[in-house]
Amino acid sequence: EVQLVESGGSLVQPGGSLKLSCVASGFTFSNYWMDWVRQTPGKSLEWIGEINTDGSKTNYAPSIKDRFTISRDNAKSTLYLQMSNVKSDDTAIYYCTRIFRGAWGQGASVTVSS
Amino acid sequence: DIVMTQAPLSVSVTPGESASISCRSSKSLLHSNGITYVYWYLQKPGKSPQLLIYRMSNLASGVPDRFSGSGSETDFTLKISRVEAEDVGIYYCGQLLENPYTFGAGTKLELK
Numbered sequence: 001e002v003q004l005v006e007s008g009g010s011l012v013q014p015g016g017s018l019k020l021s022c023v024a025s026g027f028t029f030s031n032y033w034m035d036w037v038r039q040t041p042g043k044s045l046e047w048i049g050e051i052n053t054d055g056s057k058t059n060y061a062p063s064i065k066d067r068f069t070i071s072r073d074n075a076k077s078t079l080y081l082q083m084s085n086v087k088s089d090d091t092a093i094y095y096c097t098r099i100f101r102g103a104w105g106q107g108a109s110v111t112v113s114s
Numbered sequence: 115d116i117v118m119t120q121a122p123l124s125v126s127v128t129p130g131e132s133a134s135i136s137c138r139s140s141k142s143l144l145h146s147n148g149i150t151y152v153y154w155y156l157q158k159p160g161k162s163p164q165l166l167i168y169r170m171s172n173l174a175s176g177v178p179d180r181f182s183g184s185g186s187e188t189d190f191t192l193k194i195s196r197v198e199a200e201d202v203g204i205y206y207c208g209q210l211l212e213n214p215y216t217f218g219a220g221t222k223l224e225l226k
Binding site: 035037044045046047050059061062095097099100101102104105106107 | 155162163164165168174175206208210213214215216217218219220
């Protein structure tokens with residue numbers, strides 16, 4: 001069974017940093033591009049960015065570019081989202097997803113507040 | 115960015131009846147490879163989104179064949195035949211043609 005399990009969500013102060021992790025199982029992680037998508041309270045889905053299979057290429061949404069960094073460790077089947085200089089607008093549930101192939105994690109809750 | 119516009123924002127359906135949700139993109143989602151990169155997702159209450167339809171008309175694994183997707187280059191439809199209680203939730207269309215990938219605002223389906 002394909003599973004994606006996020007962790008690392010928490011309360012963080014504006015301007016602070018946070019790193020989310022997503023552990024994958026049930027498929028060959030290194031064969032797939034992976035994405036992060038977030039959902040703000042009561043609102044739609046917002047794509048954050050993606051990373052290719054070996055981690056050499058990333059693409060980001062303009063709204064978070066230069067503040068967030070996506071990386072991966074294929075040996076650990078783990079995807080990461082490093083969030084820096086966070087703002088209140090970054091408050092959301094963050095999903096790790098194999099977006100083209102239909103697998104989504106349960107989400108990690110991030111709240112940015114002083 | 116490609117804008118995805120869904121209609122209606124909410125729909126109320128009698129169990130056993132059919133429902134249709136529309137989605138329009140601000141740009142053609144037809145790639146030169148012949149594939150149309152529109153996807154449909156369902157987010158059940160308190161759950162993560164799940165893929166229903168990929169590449170406009172292909173049923174994702176495990177999805178009942180009561181669901182179907184169709185459309186053209188910019189206008190798309192998700193049809194649900196014989197709506198059941200388990201179909202309640204918010205339906206999103208999304209375009210995965212080009213970065214940044216974008217999604218519609220969602221259509222909330224509830225039962226009468």
